[in-house]
Amino acid sequence: MLMDIRLPEMVGLTAARKIRELPRADAKEVPIIAMTANAFDDDRRKSEEAGMNGHLAKPIEPELLYSTLAGAVSPREKPDAEM
Template identity: 50%
Template sequence: MIRIPFQIDADMKDRTETEEKTETSIQGLHVLLTEDNEQIRSLDDPALAGITILAMTANAFDEDRKKALACGMDGFLSKPIAIEELISTLQNSLG
């Protein structure tokens, strides 16, 4: 198992936000990173077939991104993974 540490803003409860918060929290989120399986979108269980899938690949051209999304991916990350991009993509996929 690989764990990617995310820092949680412990002082957030004590702050007053001046702008409307639009981010989705990823606190407590569990993420599984795995190889692609042709099987996922075609599973019989709708809950499993509808799971959020983010493509992660070293192929970072725009046509690769379009192909991944056309194949049913919910988001796209190019390798090497930038933590900020991962967090943003997770937030967009969950929001």
């Protein structure tokens, strides 16, 4: 999901945290990518701390969008149970 940081009713960072806290099996896994004009390192850090999987600053570069989306939806490796 692409999440704007400056939502009218709730800040996107708060929305992402609330999604991650939901009592659903997929709440921790659904990809959430910030799409925002906030482009500083501190903004990126806040997105990560809120549980977002990526941070894209506007104006969006198509290739960066595609690679970020691909990274967010690609199957994650599961740890080897024998290790």
